[in-house]
Amino acid sequence: MKTLTKMTVAALLWAGAADAETVNGLRTVDEFGAIADDTERSVALFKEMFVVIESPRCLNCHPVGDVPAQGDDMHPHQPPVVRGDGGMGAPGMRCSTCHGAENVAFTTGQGSIPGHNPWNLAPIEMGWIGKSAAEICEQLKDPERNGNRTLADLHEHNAHDGLVGWGWEPGEGRTPAPGTQEVFGELTQAWIDTGAACPTM
Template sequence: MTIRSAALALLVLATPVAAQDLATELSGPEVFSDIEDDASRAAALFDEMAKVITHPRCLNCHPVDNIPRQGDDMALHQPHVVRGEDDHGAVGMECTTCHSTENVAYTGAEGSIPGHDPWHLAPLSTGWIGLSNAEICAQLKDPERNGDRTLAEILEHNAEDGLVGWAWHPGEGRTPAPGSQEIFGDLTEAWIEAGASCPS
């Protein structure tokens, strides 16, 4: 871990993250078709994708440390849990101890426990909290930091993965990610086709 990443991790642990405007809409790739320069269009497309990527539904499971976040305010997970060696929690306190294969509404109170099969943190190398759109974009394109995925595999992940899709069906008490997984997939595809350039 570099000094910068260690400092960022401490900052993230110490500072509550303010939730962004969760009512943000998500535009489809056709909105950006008038941008003639491929690199500029790709950068604009990624900024639109980032409305999903930087939403609490995604960031909560993409921390830059070993503690998941929860809720629209991205509070530290309660009860206190840690990543564990395989991103599924510590032995005896795995994610599936509380998270089942589907969302479960509270009994006698508002809210729910989120669930999906599988349920786990994203790998530490894909932590996004505190990063700029440009930094996240560069990370997504780097096989050493994106789970050894090609751009085609990133498209498949964004457009079809069920755990990604959970972000639009997060259960009572959570704001869904903007748009839909279909639009997010369309944006990802258009970004790749335009050359996958990153915002500056």
């Protein structure tokens, strides 16, 4: 039997990765099984989660200030709105003034008003726009900033929360987040199971 050199093994691993299945642009947990070191695998899993996190579907509702963004180009929300109490808008201009329980298509058919009940901004402590994967990872694990969530709570949020899930069903005129909520939840659990390690940058 022919002996495989390190170079040949590396080439085979690369070819396997290149041919590996993705789901709507998001790699699945199985694709990280070849990484032997738990910490390295955990970091790689979070970097894949970050593919979803850095999507406009997530970032638009995670501003670092009081004004949400909108659209794939992440322009300031129009009409002008502010965070308000609980991230649900200012009195007289609550998020629910325009955002109902479900997406509503424009009568022109060229877009839609997004909807989910509730519709609100993430807490300002969870502002992500302009932040690195390392910074966001540390935020997510910090109970003082993440709403006092445990890692198990975080998995539940990523895997089953309806407002998070809206990112994959955003309505006409918006690009869905990569992958599916199911895959995102599986990546989150695998990241937790391998130590919830964060990237260094």
